[in-house]
Amino acid sequence: MNPRTLILALTVLAGAQLLALLSLSRHQRYSGQPQTVSERASPDLQTAPRSATASVGSASSPARSRADPAQPLTPSPAFHWACLESTNYLTYVANLRAFGVPEQTVRDIIVAEINKLYEAREAALKGQMASGQTNRPTLGSVRAELSARLEARRQLRLLQQEKNALLKTLLGPEAVLEAAGPDWPESVHLTTAAKVLPPDKREAVWEIELSHRLQIEALQQEWAASLGQPGPRRSGTGRLAALRQLQAQRAAQLSQVLSPAELEEYEMRASRLGAELAESLALFQPTEEEFRQIFRIRRQAEQTQTSELQPGQGADDLELKLKAALGEQRYAEYVRAQDPTYDELRRLAERYGLAQSQVDQAFDALKPLIQQAEQIEAEAELDPARQAQTLKQLKAQVDRLLIEHLGERAARSFRRHSSVFTELLSAD
């Protein structure tokens, strides 16, 4: 199905289901006239669906805590919580508000109830999504398993959309953002990022993100369905092109809603690139300005790159831009901080209490030799025996340098664990 058609269908379906759900809940929760705070709920309302929902913990929970009062409390005859109850969610919310319950507490009560209402159905679908990812993989067809998991995820999304629509109707869009669980990928980042935006733009951004996520998942589902099947199937390039089209569509939609400055603030927190930079620049210790510069340049490169299947394309240009932005000295430090060998040496220094200067010197001495080894290994024309001999000589050189800069113990440990030795210089 065309992703746009899918979204439209989901939206229509969610709307219809919401109406049905509100009617259903009214039927289940409501017996008679809408209640007011002054009305006392009829006894049958004490067993309305809300009170029959699951307990907080997965383990069985006692009805009362150990901190229960030793002496029974005598409730005032003037007021019982049941006065606020209703079988209709809208009435219940109105009653709570009229009683003066703070909005945040109203949300706590209603979000928890709605979550419980959907809990069993969500759990069943999550169970289906997890099948095949357990500690005991099934031996059946990979395609069938994957398709079933993705279909369960699609159904879960539909259910979550229905739930979100209900929450939005009852409590407003902010409640949906607040209640977004960890099932939506990067939801923490999205909700946090959304908070840097003006309140009137948050909902629109959230909608764009959800829609984008659904389109990507539909693409994955289409690909999984074609696995192992005869007939046309999207190639890797085709899938990538479709993905890039969706990303471009998302970027265009976001830029319609947000100003350039808002978009940058949001993307630095919500995008995969922002998260990746926040994870990978620790050794570089960027200032705010440097972080922003790196983010802008890499973002631009990401948006203009046409295909990941052509590695290196535009890479030189990217590096030149970074160098120009950071300056010679800081750029050199940036490159070094990205190097996995430098990271290994830094961890080694922490492990064996070495000085930072030892790490820097060892790295500077090792780097040319590692590059040389990579070139030799990649040389297809070289005679295998000669190749092995040259690598062996390099390995001996690296060994000497390591002992010289790091000492015998750390050098031995580096030899045993570093990818330079376990992969590049592994063959004697």
Place this chain on the structure above:
Amino acid sequence: MADAGDSAPVVQPGAAGSAPAPRPTPAWTWQSLDSTDLRQLIANLRAVECPEQTVRDIVLGRINRQFAAREATLQLRPEHVSPWEAARWTDSVRWTKQRQLRELDREKRALIKELLGVELPPDQTAWDPSGDTPGSEAAYAALSEVKREPVRQIQQRFRDQWDELEHRTRGFWEPEDLAEYHRLRAQYHQALAGVLTQTELEDFLIGTSAVARQLWTELAAFAPTEQEFRAIFRLRQQFPELFDLPPGYEPGADPEAAAQMAQLQQQYEQQLKTALGESRYADYQRAHDLQYQALARIGQQAGLSPQVTVQAYQAQQAALAQMQQLRTDPSLDPAQRRQALRAVRDQLNKTMLQLLGQPGFQAWQQAGGALLYLEPRPATPQTSP
């Protein structure tokens, strides 16, 4: 209206065990019930017969917000700081923050249990020191209710110790670290055995341990019976030096250690052969081969019989042996070697197409096919200056 509990102390000091009486007022509003003291709030809500579930929802909301505010103040999560600040977090800083977060989480759970008498579902229900284990929730759920909490406490205790060890080594394992790892593992199993029966323990370890997960992956093409699986699992448990190693551990090239490992491997294979019998042991060996596993997956997708998969594997093995011979043949110059390798590749492609059929052959090629084994590795791109 402000929420009374959001910026106030959670529990009044000295209030433990004796919940205060509600404060009835003539005109009932939320303010009549609300209190900055959560015990008082609970008592007030119960006094007006607020359903227990709603009491929990209200109090949990308060507690969650109070702890979220503390997390935010301590800047424990990346979302609490600007991205450039999070980018300056080193591994050690991240580790310390994770540790603080976990402590805060424990504090929150303890408070919830104290106030409401309920256990929150653990964030990670069943954990194994040898790695994160998906599907472990099922193993945890399979335990009787009364055993879940003690098991979780054992896991919590060993997880802390394991984290310390992992952090200290930074991935560079010395022999004494490895010894400590095995000692911790043994203590962990022993502690679990104090709570679980032998069968429960085995089931729990099969459901949670990386040893079992690795075994399922390895044995997918062997299709073991449950009895066979358990026999192999038990045997591997007896050889932790071979099969239960910390993630990222490399044994290194120490000849003495290598000889010791080889000896252990030999003992393991011998005992396995006895346990499985000659025929199934031969199946096991073949199915253990990664190349056979890849072919078996392709065969399953293409609906081929196991016999055909075995034939395809044998053809591939024969081509590999030929390739090995050609690569080390000193009489060939590079051009001749390339030509000979291509001839082997073309023949293998032809055989595989016949055996696997078009869809299977296509899948095999997508997985690397003959190229994976017969072509020289592509050049590594130059690192930018």
